[in-house]
Amino acid sequence: MMKKTIAFLISLSFCIISMPAYNADYKISAECVVENGFEYDISSDFAEIVSCSDDSENIVIPDSINGVPVKAIADNAFGECTNLVTVTIPDSIEYITGNVFSGCTNLASIEVSENNAAYSCADGMLFNKDKTELIAVPSQISEAVLPDGLLAIKELAFNNCSEITEITVPKSVENIEMYAFQGCVNLENIKISDNISYVGSHAFSDTLWYKNLPDGVIYIGKIAYSYKGEMPENTEIILDEDTKSISAWAFSKQENLKNITIPESVERIENNAFFCCYGLENADIPQNVTDIGADAFKFCSSLKKINIPQSVENIGDYAFANCTSLSEIDFPDSAVYIGKTIFDNTVWLENQPDGMVYTGKIAYGYKGEMPENTHIDIEEGTKGIACCAFENCENLTGITFPQSLEYIGGSSFVFCNGLTSVNIPSGVDYIGNMAFFACSSLKSVSIPENMKTIQEKAFYQCDSLENVYYSGTEEKWNCIKVAAYNENLLNCAIHYAESSLEKGDATCDGIIDVRDVTMVNQYVVQLTDMTEQGLLNADVIADGTVDIKDLGQIKKYIIKQISEF
Template identity: 30%
Template sequence: MKKIVSLIICIVLTVSLFSLKVCAETEKGYVYSVIGNQALIEDVEDNLTGEITVPETLGGFPVVSILDYAFRESKVESIKLPDSITFIGEGAFINCEKLEKINLPLGVKEIKKDTFSQCFSLKEVNFSGTVTLIGGNAFFNCSALTQIDLIGVNDIEFSAFRNCKKLSDVTFSDSLETIGESAFFGCSSLKEFSIPSSVNYIGSDVFGGCSALEKIKVNESNKIFSSVDDVLYNEDVTTLYWYPSGKTDKSFVMPKTVEKVVWGAFEGCKNLKSITVNFIGTERNGEFSTGFASIFGDKMPTNIETVILKDIVSVPGNTFYDCSKVKKIVLPKTVTEIGEYAFAGCSSLTSINVPENVKTIGDGAFKNCTSLKKITLPKGIEEGNNVFEGCENIKVIFGEETTEKDEKNESQQSVDNSSSGLETNSSETENEPDPKPVPDNQKPEKKNKIYKILIIVLLSITASALIARTVIILKKKVPTD
């Protein structure tokens, strides 16, 4: 009995709902339906072009909604919406490539996902001040948009303004709380970004590809984030979130308080030439796995020439693997171990110090460091296999560096190394006697001259003897009268 009653109720409700809906109608180029005495725009005809004003009523019913993808790929250039509209669906204006201008009525509270995505010509969006949410990809690839006023907005979702390449002016209010992942990625004209006191969440890669960004400012009242020298940190400066890609400084010294660097925080920092960091990878006390280049994202920039490390005790394996543009690396005295292939592939590296406290160097640590011509290692160091493989004509010095004179005389403290591991260890070097001075009369150049003179004399004597013998023979053969 209960099942029958439930079935009857479902049928009644279904019939009631259908009675509220009128089949889709077309008027003035708008395809709409009516639900509950309200018109909802579902689609538009191709003859709607240029500047249009959406009517307040269709079929005598107030227009309250623009449904998902209603204007997709439309050729309209300017749209004026009536105040009766309170809802705009996902992708409502997606791929309207000619759309340049639109207003948002007071009743609209949210801009849904993909609403204006790929509107390449969109230059002006007039917000009502009542919009609280900007959905994911809402303005994706709106490459003509130069300015946006987000007063009243609480949340900006992922990639909301991604690739808005001309966007240079963004205004927020203290109502803003969250900025989603990659929200402003690729906004390459954005030079300064101000974060209100109310923001409590910033997603990853928000400023990726913002190549002109020089300054990130944070309101001093913000309890989550802070800005030091225009670099974005958490409130107590223990986590570094983002270094502005367009910042003009040539060098950066990490604050001592920093314990963590977000992956890719230094992505695209095109002007930076020297960087000083307190640890390797993304966390001071975390398990090492990502390598030094991880703080630069997918690829280390070619402009970084000098890396200065502080407060570390080891250089783990593969730390600087294939950092092919780094020319100079400075290690602190606290380092005791260099892991395998730690600097392998640093083909531009010309200068590196190995502190006296280093006890071991792993296999292939300097493999293919083709620009490295000289390096000093501590005496008694334990080296792995093929430490300098591929380093042509490198000079490895054990202990104190030799003087210029000693180098010219090829002191036995030096060792020439080619493709294999170190050919000489420290104990062999220490036991070999110093080379004795060579007397002047035995020097190679003088010996060569003496040999040449002797050869000439011998040749002269031999020639004279041959001539004399020939004369004697001829005399014997000539008949006498």
């Protein structure tokens, strides 16, 4: 299950889309240069076009500037090029935002160098290299034939294509992003198969096709896309039995919606689906739903009870926040990934006693004022740490995770300045973005061999971090996907399993027994010294010192109260 969960998180959206690699770090040291109508941000290794003031009808984008390759085109970079008719993209370009040609009202054709490794073109339209994603369509195109094998129509792809009157979406297309057909005011005939799995908000709202539909629930394929028209008071809606998902913003701000019956066929409830449905009293979530999007039920102030089934794997940020009447929550015991403060400002949370709060098998957070020098032992059986669970808990000086733990959510320990060491158990394979952000006293961290993904800024501004104890080999360490801004983690001393580190073996004799307890005890009371390797082995807490806490853990291991450090 966690593999699917991680895929969801990395995508940062319910609609998973690939794009060329793009290094955002360059802006820290970028130099602004204006030349031949282009404004560039230039770093040491590549340049980005941020704007263009050239009023020519035909523009050929240069492949380099001052000897630096031009690799990126920023959002709305050509927004003021109203005379532009054709544009040619060189082979050096690796990253283009979908909105790059917004405002080019006379654009008729986009051409791409055949040698470009990231992008391609067909019939004047811009695609990714293998034509699985449609990125931009010139506004002067009146007919668009989309290729079989296309998987996604990107955000604003058909922006202001007012000449188009009909479109056939291939059966291969799975995702249509938000505002995909914005400004297509004459688009009247649309053919879409039932294979579509995601339609973003306002994707068709400007079209004649949408305007000609009758009021009520609008379906696109098997997706409940939106509610059109004015909803009567105390409305009760029963969705079609074969509905697969509820689109983002589908029923948002429908204050007169009282009840909705969601069929068992539904698998996803997208972001903001019922946002600000103040009158919504009942919304039973069926047994096949896997994802509940960010803000999905936020501000549903009449909602009193919610049942979250075992099938749910991801709950987005603030999904049930500000549901001020919500007092009863039936939560599963699975490893649900929980976003930021999903139950904040609910009666349920208000009724929880101060201290650790759990939702099923997830550590939701710490409620109330935390005493100084607090050490928390997370309950055995806990499978995840929710996003922002211990955010700003400056009095937290230690935490013990159970062996049952599978993930540590984003921002879960951000600004926990009292933490000096963290021992991550063997079952954890994912650490969320900014998980230990600005833990300024953190000196050491133990990372298991099972680790697969460490997200962006997970250890950013951990300026005291000195040692990483990794239970695998250097080769396996190099296979971990470590995202940007984790230099504090990567630049400190990394101790691999192959370095003969044997936790608990203070005597370095290859056996962990009472002799190791005696050695550590004598060292703690300053009756003996230990070898450098012995000190590394004895530091089972991995906080950079050997003390009574390590002694206690070694004793527990010998008498089999714990099976590993």
